Amino acid sequence: MSNVTVEPLHSYPDRERVLALAAEHADAVDAGERSPFENLREIAKDGLLTLGRTGSLLPQVSVAFDLASQDATTGFSLWAHRSTIAFFDAVNRELPEGLAEATTSGTSAMAAAYKEASGLAPIKVLGTLVEGGVKLNGTVSWASNLYPGGVIVLPVAVQNAQEGHPNRYIVTVRQDAPGLKVVYHRNLLALNGTESGTIIFEDVFVPTEDILTKDFAGFLAKVTAPFLLVQSAFCLGLAAGALVEASKHLEASQGIFSSEFPLIVGEYESLRDELVRLAREPQRAERRDLLSLRLGVSHLATIATHFELQVVGGAGYVASSPTARRLREASFLPVQSPTEGHLRYELAKYEHPEGLQAAL
Secondary structure (H helix, E strand, C coil), rough: CCCCCCCCCCCCCHHHHHHHHHHHHHHHHHHHCCHHHHHHHHHHHHCCCCCCCCCCCCHHHHHHHHHHHHHHHHHHHHHHHHHHHHHHCCCCCCCCCCCCCCCCCECCCHHHHHHHCCCCCCCEEEEEEEEEEEEEEEEEEEEECCCCCCCEEEEEEEEECCCEEEEEEEEEEEEECEEEEEEEEECCCHHHHCEEEEEEEEEEEHHHHHHCCCCCHHHHHHHHHHHHHHHHHHHHHHHHHHHHHHHHHHCCHHHCCCCEEEEEEHHHHHHHHHHHHHCCCHEEEEEEEEHHHHHHHHHHHHHHHHHHHHHHHHHHCCCHHHHHHHHHHHHCCCCCCCCCCHHHHHHHHCCCCHHHHHCC
16 A cells, blocks of 8 residues: 555446546535535446446445545445445345436435344334335434435334234335425534435335335345445445555654554455455355454544544644544444444354344
């Protein structure tokens, strides 16, 4: 990394244009002056939002990594959007119009599904069976890419009168559905451009055809790999951007930090290799490996961005600097779903076999 470039995870024809586009608009996206979806629509023209829908996911992971190395907000938005595409693929449904082109936004409101499956917390959106479908009430505390007319995918706990306990469905709903309200989260430390907020459902009707599946466990098994791999790529790309900038300043303080840099780069390269390995055959990726990778890249991004600040010095503490932006972006990763607490809770089950069955 001493040559101040980000080595590609995978080469693709439009890579240099992707990097240049993200770098050109990073400040405007961070300031909320440009939507990351403007960037996504540009790269969608070259089919870069629908890579790896079958077979290797490495090409799509590489695009997310490259975007985040220059602009983590756009990398994050790609992850949430691409996850929505994976949700439709998992149930063999055609994509809603505009999703492949990013003219319609995709929102993953799936955090509650993973918490429910792990036993951390119940699903907060409740469903009541009605003629022709299901009616939703409740809240999703945090979701992103919440643009008018967008496609939202979420879990619902539907009460079953016969069995006495709720069934768990995966449904899709449009953001402009009657009864659906979004309360946006503003003044975030970073990623303000992601249009994140709380979704409130008040008697929102979902027709039967928009119930994607009632096979809750089977659905999660299919989507976990693309969900976590593209997310991990966004985190690793952020770390790569920090290390590239840090490499320009290793002479700071008479080179006192230079001995630490190879250690951080070594961890980066190890995680990079693991991401590439898992993304090449996502259908064979072990769940424990996916969770471990996601936690590892989150930690690396924190270490790398703090190291960048140490060697850049006071100039990096200016709020408008790329160094400060990356610090703020990395501070989001411990609370991004799955949160650090959730990941550590899940991984602890593998260390204690008696909890393993609950994690599967």
